[in-house]
Amino acid sequence: HLDSGSIVIVAGFQGATEDGDITTLGRGGSDTSAVAISVALDAKECQIFTDVDGVYTTDPRISPGAKKIDQITTEEMLELSSQGSKVLQPRAVEFAGKYDVGIRVLSTFNEGSGTLIKKGNDYVMEKAIISGIAFNNDEAQLTIRGVPDQPGIASLILGPIADLNIDVDMIVQNVGEDGLANFTFTVPRNDYKKAMKSLEKSSKKLNAMKVNGNNKIVKISMVGVGMRTHSGIASKMFSVLAENNINISMISTSEIKISIVTNEDNLKTAINVLHKAFDLDK
Numbered sequence: 473h474l475d476s477g478s479i480v481i482v483a484g485f486q487g488a489t490e491d492g493d494i495t496t497l498g499r500g501g502s503d504t505s506a507v508a509i510s511v512a513l514d515a516k517e518c519q520i521f522t523d524v525d526g527v528y529t530t531d532p533r534i535s536p537g538a539k540k541i542d543q544i545t546t547e548e549m550l551e552l553s554s555q556g557s558k559v560l561q562p563r564a565v566e567f568a569g570k571y572d573v574g575i576r577v578l579s580t581f582n583e584g585s586g587t588l589i590k591k592g593n594d595y596v597m598e599k600a601i602i603s604g605i606a607f608n609n610d611e612a613q614l615t616i617r618g619v620p621d622q623p624g625i626a627s628l629i630l631g632p633i634a635d636l637n638i639d640v641d642m643i644v645q646n647v648g649e650d651g652l653a654n655f656t657f658t659v660p661r662n663d664y665k666k667a668m669k670s671l672e673k674s675s676k677k678l679n680a681m682k683v684n685g686n687n688k689i690v691k692i693s694m695v696g697v698g699m700r701t702h703s704g705i706a707s708k709m710f711s712v713l714a715e716n717n718i719n720i721s722m723i724s725t726s727e728i729k730i731s732i733v734t735n736e737d738n739l740k741t742a743i744n745v746l747h748k749a750f751d752l753d754k
Contacts, residue, residue, distance in 0.1 A: 482509060483505075484503075487501075487504075503520055504567060506520055507564045507573060516574060517575070517576055518568065518574070519575075520560070520575060520576070520577050520578065521578050521580040523579070523581075524559065525579035525582055526542075526586045526587035527544060527552070527560075529541060529603070529605065529753075530605040530743055530752065531743075534740055535740075535743050535747050537747055537752070537753030538753075539753065539754075541587050543587065543590070544587060544603055544604070545589070545590070545592040546575075547697060548603045548696065548728065549565045550565045551695040551728060551729045552603075552604050553565050555608060556607050556608030557606040560577065569591060577589070601696050602694050602696035602705070602752060603696045604695055605693065605743055607691065607739060607743065608691045608693075609689075609690040610661050611658045611661055612687035613689050614659065614664075614683070615683070617681045617682040617684075618652045618653075619652065619653055620678065621647050621648075621651050621652060629671070629674050632670045632674060633667055636666055638660070638667050639663075640657050644722050644724075656722060658722070686735075688737075689735060690735070690738070691733050692731065692733075692734065693729055693731040693732075694709060694746065696728060697728050699727065699728050706723075706730050709749075712749045713745070713746070719734060720734055721734065
């Protein structure tokens with residue numbers, strides 16, 4: 473049809489299961505459809521027109537200093553999408569990276585070059601250490617205190633949670649000198665009550681000291697391939713937050729990402745001070 477000069481319109485947002493049943497692909501599923509078709513057609517670039525004119529250093533509704541990013545690596549975009557940035561579905565970004573197709577995010581309403589997302593290349597050497605800050609305020613934190621520090625304890629706590637089809641995100645285990653451990657993890661906020669009931673049952677079986685939770689948290693993540701070649705990013709992040717009296721309850725790091733959990737009241741201040749401290753507003 474394309475060879476004959478036709479304009480082809482294909483329904484997005486849907487696919488088929490292994491058994492051939494038609495199914496939807498979840499929020500942002502049309503992004504994945506578009507990238508998959510681009511791969512099938514051997515396209516160099518998949519242009520996705522949306523309600524924003526590109527990918528920003530953070531959510532402009534939270535930080536007035538947010539700037540549009542001209543180009544970002546697939547790896548960074550996958551982290552930002554997975555950590556709460558709603559611009560693209562993570563699966564679409566993952567697919568584009570696997571098959572080396574560029575994605576360009578453009579505005580449906582305004583002219584512009586948008587943001588190009590592609591595999592890392594020479595420009596990475598010249599770019600900022602931190603590319604963007606994402607946040608997710610749709611999680612809750614649970615802690616079980618005073619459980620025996622022994623092999624298999626994590627499985628005994630998280631196994632029943634998994635059986636309820638609840639995803640666990642961040643996990644932190646602290647071991648005390650008395651042979652007891654505290655175990656903290658985060659789950660989707662909608663699953664907070666179910667997870668708490670499960671944890672209370674586990675607490676009785678394990679003779680734990682206490683169970684508590686907090687469903688008013690936010691996870692804030694800084695992402696940038698520059699972290700690989702620059703040290704001191706984490707310590708600078710923690711110093712900036714400490715100077716602004718923002719308490720951190722959990723920390724998680726990967727090669728190009730640092731995530732922290734704090735009370736959701738701190739969201740706006742934390743995003744803005746980090747955005748400025750890492751020169752993302754310039």
